[in-house]
Amino acid sequence: MEIIPIVVYGFECNQDTGHVIALNLSRSCIYGAITSNSSLFCLHHLQNLTLAGNDFNHSQIPHEIGNLSSLIHLDLSYSNFSGQIPSEIQYLSNDLYTKSLTSLVQNLTNLEELLLNINISSTVPKSLANLSSLKILSLIRCGLYGQFPTRIFQLPHLQVLVVPGNEDLTGHLPEFHTNSPLQYLSLASTNFSGDLPASIGNLNSLTTIYINYFNFSGTIPNSFSNLTQLTSLGLSQNSFSDLSWVTRASSNDILPQFEYLGLAHLNLTKFPDILRNQSKLETLYLDSNSFQGLIPKWMYNVSKESLLDLSLYDNVFLTGFENSPAVIPWPNLESLDLENNMMHGSLPIPPPSLMYYFVLNNSFTGRISPFFCNMSSPIVLDLSYNHLSGMIHPCFGNSNQTSLSVLALRCNNLGGTIPKTWAKGCLLRMFDLSQNQLQGHLPRSLANCTELEYLHVGHNQINDTYPSWLGTLQQLKILVFHSNGFHGAIWSPETNYSFPSLHIIDLSHNHLSGNLLAGYFAQWDAMESVGSKNLYYLGDLVDYSITMAIKGVELEYKKIHDDLKVIDFSCNRFEGEIPKQVGNLEGLHVLNLSNNAFTGHIPSSFANLTQLESLDLSQNKLFGEIPPELTQLNFLSKFNVSHNSLIGPIPNAQQFGTFENTSFEDNRGLCGRPLSKICGDSDISTPPPSTSFEENRGPNFFFEFGWKVVVMGYGCGFVFGVVIGHIVTTRKPYLVIKIFGKKQCQTRIKVNRRK
Template identity: 50%
Template sequence: MGLSISLFMLMHLLALLSLYNLMFASSSFVQPLCHDDESFALLQFKESFIINQSASYEASAYPKVSSWKLESDDCCSWDGVGCNKDTGHVISLDLSSSCLYGSINSRSSLFRLVNLQRLNLSYNDFNHSRIPVGIRQLSNLTHLDLSNSGFAGQIPAEILHLSKLVYLDLEQNLLKLQNPGLRSLVEKFPNMKELYLTQVNISSTVPNNMANLTSLTSLVLRECGLQGEFPAGIFQLPNLEVLSVRFNADLTGYVPEFNRSSPLKRLRLAVPSSLGNLTELIYLDLSYNNFTGPVPSSFGNLTKLINLDLSYNNFNRGTLDWIGKQTKLMKLGLENLNLNSSIPFFIRNLTQLVDLRLSKNGLHGSIPNWMWNSSKKSLQNLDLSNNFLTGFHQLPVILPWTNLRGLDLSNNKLQGSLPIPSPSIITYSVSNNTLTGEIPKMICNLSSLDALDLSYNNLSGMLPDCLGNLSFSLSFLNLRRNNFNGKIPQICKKGSRLQMIDFSQNQLQGRIPRSLVNCTMLETLILGNNQINDSFPYWLGVLLELGVLILRHNQLQGAIGKPKSNFVFPNLHIVDFSYNSIIGKLPLEYFRIWKAMQIIGKNGPIYMQANMSFDLLGYTWNSGYAYSMTFTNRGIEIAYERIPYIFIAMDLSSNKFEGEIPELMGNLKGIQVLNLSNNLLTGSIPSSLEKLTALEALDLSQNKLSGEIPLQLTQLTFVAFFNVSNNHLIRPIPHGFQFDTFQDKSSWIVWKSFAKEMWKFQGLIAPSFKSRLKVAI
């Protein structure tokens, strides 16, 4: 009986233990909700920014914070937010490529997330603000990534309080690391594993104590202004796999001998022959070092290489045949090596290539047929630009690389018809060749195309109507200086992504297509030097991003008229309607509302361009297609290869404008070039032009202006070109400031000839020329 009771009690106890374990196991799977104070802090952080698609230029960028909602009771489920499974505290925040625009101050609610261990704010635009000193409050951080995010100024000393950091990426900002400097950083982070400081202005020697960072696996100090001798002990760090110190012109030192046990897998610096001992090496980048002489024969031992870049050196081209042994190569960079040959035959053995770049090599002859089978299915990026290639040995209907995403054949001597890549293509440039014939309609099947540049060829015929089908993917479309004729097709459909359209220097006729109003992202429209017969396209004013509008040398007629609202063309800062037949008075009402011309200087990128990217071998391949234009500046027609964002100019010359120059024109304070010449303008030169303090060139010649040149214009200290000739003005020329520096005619002619070349390559006049002035009356 006692035994039965004992057995019953034991079974009962086991049942209770099983029930307890079941209850405990069930409860362990219930993750606690996000803490209210942290949820509120995140929402406050979200509200401190503007969501702007242009703040993140990667193709995969999207606003992660758009999923953050007040009504959602668990911030741990929000995009980019990670929480501790046991406590519910926010421990990671990844808002990379989230289209955030604005700044972060030390009072930001971000710094209330004191449990954060990982913070990634890369690839946003924080508008040249400083890294806030409040960062010290995030003392639990182990990973901090602020790369490519628009921060500027000195890196604050408070970052040294983040003693747990093992990963730090501050690359490609406008930052300085000088007080504190690199030595302090090394001392405070002895356990650092990955350190990325590309383009951070360090301007110091590399401290010897960096060789004590035994946990370091990646060290990237590219383009940092480093000086003195590089500590050789860094090469011997036991865990170092990635080392890059390129583009530090004042950095010296030597590379020690390597043994086979070295963990290095990625190396970017000068090269010894003993590198051939690194038989496990899979990544070797020796580009941009200007090496001369032969490539060490020992490199033939590096048969496991997947990534090899020898670009921008002067190696003996006869010592590169060993590359054919690297049959596992996926990325090969051989740019600017002065090969001066046909396409190297050793490439035929490389059947797994994904990225092949052979630009600037003096390559000549035709592209051989054997390339069709070289990496036919794997090749995604091919750059043969800036050579002397004459065409394809046998041009197929569609180029055979079935997964090609980037193709650059520009600046060659290609003849024949336009090559058509596979439908996978994203960026395609064949500019500056001698291609002939029409654009095949097959090009409209390239539904992933982001950039298309066919400029400076001899292509002809009418533009295919189906080009409008590409507007859903295209950002950049350049057909400049060909022989196209007929009407411009309805290029834009609703949902268009086009940012730049250039159809200039062709023989296009008819009207400006009204479908352009669907191009809501359009920044630059250049239709100059055609035969367009239309009135002023006031309806383009709804394009809020439009900054450059060039319609010069066409057959525009009628008056500009009045704007339909007070919010049209808000970003327009370059206008060229010259050499048309526009009549009536100068558009006073437009001058009043063109806000972008009323600002001196702007924050943001230096040049206007369309950015595009795609994934390639685990990294993001980025490319920027710069906008270009032809514009008359200081009496000279200049080809701007890049358009500065801060350039503000207006050319209404060679039309039939009449009446007086309005006083309101003085409100366009940011304008640098103003050309109203060769019109029918009357009255006096308004003294309000003295407000144009950024003005560098003013041309009012060949009108019917009268009176004196206002004395106030002598205050325009940046003026380098001033032409009021062929009017009815009364002498004398005012004296004072810049007006006293003009040269006689012979001196001006010599200077103008020289300056023309400077403008051609620089896009803007060099400051040293601003003391010269032409005054013609």
């Protein structure tokens, strides 16, 4: 399939011959493979080709690339190619790379630029250090391993050296000479170690150095002060034993004026004095240090006009701002992260410029100020896990706030009703109001938020009929209503059910009633899908998280794979037969219909749910036999049909041999293992189904969980990464969230998100 568009992003022709010599298709939304007969390979005079920033869907770089015999510059970075690099590349006149780095560099002695962002699982050949003309070396996330040749740092013309994201690549920094032209050095997220040489101060042209997430130790050399051209410095998460260059008073030094400064994970105990004379900072990361008490007042003047991004995430003993400013003191700030601290008092009022505001997991109190309505283009507002009270201001839904993509207010003391007006054009994608004291109805105007993917209002006091109109939201993936007062049937003649993208629906612990109609599940296309070619976590700006009762255990999913499919209708008043069409949702991992008043047989179509790992039909009025076809469910590890009126032998094959007695108890007509009743006994009569719905629900209406655990995502075969033991008991209680009982929201939980 020809993928090169007629209208290209940019091209250049030779003025004399008219031949195309440069073609730039970067970020052109190209998708798919480049076929061997593409007209691209007819451009024999092409010298410069850029395909960066497209999606070639894990296809291979075509061998025909060798036809471009005049090519001297080839950029395939961030283009989602996979497989081996074709050997034909080594025949290009001055160009690039092959599946064997060693065989390539031996032939490309005049190479000036080498840029790669593809997993080649290779060592870095020592012969790279012989490429004396090399100016740019960029090998990002290439799966490199082994020792990085030190001599490459000393190439006479090397200006850019970028090898981040190669976690198995080891090495150390050499001694640097004064005539080095190196300007940009990034070794972030590799396994380099050792000391930083004092001679690093000889790199007079250096503007950027990223050595974040390393194993460097020893001292930060004072010679950093000599790097007067340095504008970006990343030192985060190393093991330095001496941080005096950062922490000392620096009034007598002429220090570089940074635009980016990363000082996270360095165990700093006070705000570093190096910041006092910084006036041009745009990005400052001070995450995961050991700051205590208040942010000092002198910090308010640090790069006051230029600062755009400030992160103080996870300084757990940081309690607030000195003099408690009513307004955040940086007027042009765009992103503020105060997450996972112990800050208290009222919420700092954001400047109008702020777009990303993270203060979750603190102890802020009081109301959300109406000054939050002055934010001109908010995108993420996460105030979860605090002690905020009052009402949610209606401005969050009006036309001035349509840019808002994430509004997370989970686990506070907010009351009143949900804002009723949500404007057309609303861009909201995540809306989390769970674990508050909200009342009233779910506003129908939320249907204007057509991008909505995540809606969570669990554990509130909402009293409303089932909002079937949400089915019109084509992007909705996660819908959680548990523990509210939703009532009535879940069918409405006004809608055609829809929910094509739904992955998780939790309606448990409400007062919903009536029959489940077959058509309700007809368009749940995402749940019919089995597996996923490219697994990813749901959520973009933040990682979606959720608490669910699965396999008899209450789990907090801090990340949710797109392959996870869950239905929980437990603890309601549904009745009638379970529709056999539920068996069409072949991607389901969890199905919980317990504590209802379902009658009839267990559908044999459930045998189609080949991914199912947890099936709970307990506390209903089901009768008949357990379908023997269910033995085909090879992943089933939780099965509960107790407290029904089932009869006949329990299937004795595959997974059914692992289920305990409690999975089948209180079905007087069942026999066979693991029950003590042997099939063929005379007393297998079945009592008539209970006529009282409340009686059927039994004394154990709510789940009896003796312990709660935290799970991060899930992996192959829906394996639960259960974190128990010392985390659950004494050592890290903040990782455990207890959601039954409002006061238990005060328990702190570390929440993952994307930054």
